[in-house]
Amino acid sequence: MATQGAFDPDAYKATTLEQWEAAAAAWHRWDPVLDNWLGEATDAMLDASGVASGARVLDVAAGSGGQTRAAAQRVGRTGHVLATDLSPAILAYAEDEARLAGLSWISTRVLDAENLDVEPGSFDAVISRLGFMYFPNQQDAFRGMLRALRPGGRVAGIVFSTSEVNGFFSRPVAVVRRHAQLAPPAPGMPGPFTFGPPGVAEAALTHAGFIDVAVRAVQAPVRLSSSAECVQFERESFGALHQMLSGLDEAGRAAAWTEIAEQLSEFDGPDGFVGPCELLVVSGARPHG
Numbered sequence: 365m366a367t368q369g370a371f372d373p374d375a376y377k378a379t380t381l382e383q384w385e386a387a388a389a390a391w392h393r394w395d396p397v398l399d400n401w402l403g404e405a406t407d408a409m410l411d412a413s414g415v416a417s418g419a420r421v422l423d424v425a426a427g428s429g430g431q432t433r434a435a436a437q438r439v440g441r442t443g444h445v446l447a448t449d450l451s452p453a454i455l456a457y458a459e460d461e462a463r464l465a466g467l468s469w470i471s472t473r474v475l476d477a478e479n480l481d482v483e484p485g486s487f488d489a490v491i492s493r494l495g496f497m498y499f500p501n502q503q504d505a506f507r508g509m510l511r512a513l514r515p516g517g518r519v520a521g522i523v524f525s526t527s528e529v530n531g532f533f534s535r536p537v538a539v540v541r542r543h544a545q546l547a548p549p550a551p552g553m554p555g556p557f558t559f560g561p562p563g564v565a566e567a568a569l570t571h572a573g574f575i576d577v578a579v580r581a582v583q584a585p586v587r588l589s590s591s592a593e594c595v596q597f598e599r600e601s602f603g604a605l606h607q608m609l610s611g612l613d614e615a616g617r618a619a620a621w622t623e624i625a626e627q628l629s630e631f632d633g634p635d636g637f638v639g640p641c642e643l644l645v646v647s648g649a650r651p652h653g
């Protein structure tokens with residue numbers, strides 16, 4: 365296996381931005397599938413962060429804004445949701461969808477999660493759905509979220525648990541790593557399953573200064589008509605896979621996708637494709653005083 369040189373957070377972030385700019389339209393196109401798949405975990409995230417009528421919510425790594433709109437429905441027009449993302453292209457979809465839905469109390473701003481330039485103490489809740497694992501300097505991100513919250517305000521995010529219980533994604537990731545000769549990320553480095561092992565997410569939030577830290581597992585199987593549809597979903601819209609495949613030529617990428625299709629077909633059954641997925645809802649509070 366090729367050894368990876370010293371991890372370069374700036375280079376990693378530049379590639380992340382490039383890949384999400386490229387995947388933006390597809391991620392948005394798959395919004396209805398995302399809503400089905402992530403709906404229950406999204407509700408759990410909003411509960412865990414205390415999002416209620418009138419709340420001011422900061423959404424970090426908002427993407428095309430599925431969870432932004434869910435938060436906006438809860439806070440109502442007396443509240444406010446600021447959706448932020450590194451990628452202007454994907455955030456433009458969140459802005460369009462908010463306008464189309466008449467949710468005028470959503471606003472958007474391009475912001476790096478690791479440099480949250482917002483008024484300190486001005487939010488009741490911070491949320492982030494499938495975002496934490498992309499941050500190379502994760503403590504900068506968590507400390508920025510802590511600063512953005514008022515005392516007693518809560519953060520909650522959704523991350524993948526371990527690779528063993530996330531076959532719909534860990535199988536493709538393993539295939540891609542083998543084809544691209546990439547070693548798994550070292551502990552603390554960004555990667556899809558970084559926050560999965562017991563205690564990791566709790567330690568990260570506690571280290572940043574959060575209290576009342578909790579983790580709840582939510583089963584979120586990916587239900588699609590067939591494994592072919594899941595391959596299409598991941599091939600079109602999963603920025604992390606694109607990122608890992610970026611070092612291969614076209615033939616190399618095609619070979620990897622052929623093997624991914626074979627592997628995912630194991631999850632086809634009488635009810636269509638049911639891909640194993642366990643999510644963690646990770647939450648904590650800013651201490652008073």
Ligand SMILES: C[S@@+](CC[C@H](N)C(=O)[O-])C[C@H]1O[C@@H](n2cnc3c(N)ncnc32)[C@H](O)[C@@H]1O
Nearest residue numbers: 384425426427449450451454476477493494498
């Ligand atoms: C898997 S998508 C999730 C999008 C959305 N939260 C959802 O669940 O539909 C990951 C998002 O993280 C964003 N992202 C990655 N690194 C980021 C960073 N450093 N700061 C802000 N956003 C980032 C990407 O642009 C992308 O929109």
